[in-house]
Amino acid sequence: MLPDKDGPNGGGGVQDGPGTEDPSVTLFREYLRLKTVHPEPDYGTSETLLPCPAVNRSAISVCPGRVVAIITWVGSRPELKSVVLNSHTDVVPVYEEHWKHDPFAAVKDEHGNIYGRGSQDMKCVTIQYIEAIRRLKAAGKRFSRTIHLTFVPDEEVGGHKGMETFVKHPEFQKLNIGFALDEGLANPTNAYTVFYGEKNPWWITVRCPGSPGHGSRFVENTAAEKLVSVFRMLNTNECFTLGDVTTVNMTMVKGGVAYNVVPAEMDVSFDLRIPPTVNLQEFEEKIKAWCKEAGEDVTYDFAQKHMDQNFTSTEESDPWWHAFSSTCKAMNMTLKKEIFPAATDSRFIREEGLPAIGFSPMNLTPILLHDHNEYLNEQVFLRGIQVYERLVPALASVPPLSGGE
Ligand SMILES: CSCC[C@H](NC(C)=O)C(=O)O
Numbered sequence: 001m002l003p004d005k006d007g008p009n010g011g012g013g014v015q016d017g018p019g020t021e022d023p024s025v026t027l028f029r030e031y032l033r034l035k036t037v038h039p040e041p042d043y044g045t046s047e048t049l050l051p052c053p054a055v056n057r058s059a060i061s062v063c064p065g066r067v068v069a070i071i072t073w074v075g076s077r078p079e080l081k082s083v084v085l086n087s088h089t090d091v092v093p094v095y096e097e098h099w100k101h102d103p104f105a106a107v108k109d110e111h112g113n114i115y116g117r118g119s120q121d122m123k124c125v126t127i128q129y130i131e132a133i134r135r136l137k138a139a140g141k142r143f144s145r146t147i148h149l150t151f152v153p154d155e156e157v158g159g160h161k162g163m164e165t166f167v168k169h170p171e172f173q174k175l176n177i178g179f180a181l182d183e184g185l186a187n188p189t190n191a192y193t194v195f196y197g198e199k200n201p202w203w204i205t206v207r208c209p210g211s212p213g214h215g216s217r218f219v220e221n222t223a224a225e226k227l228v229s230v231f232r233m234l235n236t237n238e239c240f241t242l243g244d245v246t247t248v249n250m251t252m253v254k255g256g257v258a259y260n261v262v263p264a265e266m267d268v269s270f271d272l273r274i275p276p277t278v279n280l281q282e283f284e285e286k287i288k289a290w291c292k293e294a295g296e297d298v299t300y301d302f303a304q305k306h307m308d309q310n311f312t313s314t315e316e317s318d319p320w321w322h323a324f325s326s327t328c329k330a331m332n333m334t335l336k337k338e339i340f341p342a343a344t345d346s347r348f349i350r351e352e353g354l355p356a357i358g359f360s361p362m363n364l365t366p367i368l369l370h371d372h373n374e375y376l377n378e379q380v381f382l383r384g385i386q387v388y389e390r391l392v393p394a395l396a397s398v399p400p401l402s403g404g405e
C-alpha cells in the first residue's frame, strides 16, 4: 500500500495547486517516502507500490525476507529474448542533520528540485520505467519482445540477498534475457553518461599480528609498523596502469586496547576498485607479496572479491547498442561512455554473460548519490520518462538476432 500522504506535497516545500503536479511526479514522491533504507529496509510496502496496469506480476523469494518483484509485459513474439529494466529498491542511510529537508518527505522546492534519499539512486528510474510502460500501454502499443521490470532488494549492501542470488535462481533463467538496463549516474553537463562495464570491488582486511609489550618500551616487530608498511605498498604507483586507475582507500582500522599496551594485532581494511582491464590474478599475487614483505604472519581476507571483466558491446554493429544509441541520437542526446567507478547489480547480470547498460537519464544534475541533500529536478525526471518512452520500444523491437535467439 502507498503510505498516507500529509497533503499533496508531503511536508514542506512548494504547494502545487490541486491536480497541477504530474501524477508520475506524485508517484515518485510517494515512493521516496517509503523507508527502504538500510540497515533495516521496509521492503513490505514497496512491493505493492507499483501500479503497472494489465501486466503480469510475480514475486520471487530469493532469501528469507528478500523478494524480487517482477512485472512482465509479454511481447507478440515471446520466444525472442527479453528486455529487462532493472532497478534496486533499497537506499543508503542518511545523516539527517545534514539535510535541508527531511530525506524521507520528498519535499519539492521552488525550483522543482525533489529532495529525498533515492531521488537519484535509483527510485527515479524505477518510477520512470513504470510510467513509460504505462504510457506505452495506454497508447495501445505492443512490441515483439517481452519486457520485464525487475525490482531487486539489497543492492546497496552488496547484492548477496538480492541480485547475486537471483541470477542463480531458475526463475531468472526463465526470463530469457537478451539485454538489460540498470542504473547509471547523473551528469552535471548536458550529456548523459552510459556505463558498459564496471570496476571490480575488492574489499580486503589485512591482519597484522605483532609483538605486544609496555607502551614505554622499544618494541620491535609491532602490528602498527606492519600496518603502515601494507598501507604504503598498496598506495604505490604499481596500482596504476595507463588509462585505467585502480583506486585504493583505507577505510577501517581496528586494534589496540589501551594507550600503554602495544597491541598484539591490528587489522586494516581497504576498498579497492579495479578496472576490468587489470589482470586480477597478477594483482592478487602482488597483494600476497606485499603482505609477506610487510612482516611475519601478515594475512588477508576478502569481504568482496568480484572477478567479472565482461564489457557490454558499444559497437554500432551490436543490435542492442545500436537500438539504444540511435534512439538517443534521434532525441539529440549526447552520450558519454564510461566504466562505472563503483559497483551495481549490473555486474551480476554481465557475469551471466548478458549485456547490460547502466543508464539513469539525469543530465544537468550534480552527482549526489549517497550524498547529503540528494535531489532530482522534476523536469529532468519527466524528461527521463520520455527518454524511456522511446528507448523501450526501440529495444523491445530489436529484430531477431542473427544466429538465432
Ligand atoms: C560492492 S557492493 C556495494 C555496492 C556499492 N554501489 C554503489 C553504486 O555505491 C559500491 O560500489 O560500494
Ligand SMILES: [Zn+2]
Residues within 6 Å of the ligand: 088, 121, 122, 155, 183, 344
Ligand atoms: Zn544504486
Ligand SMILES: [Zn+2]
Residues within 6 Å of the ligand: 092, 121, 156, 369, 370
Ligand atoms: Zn547506491
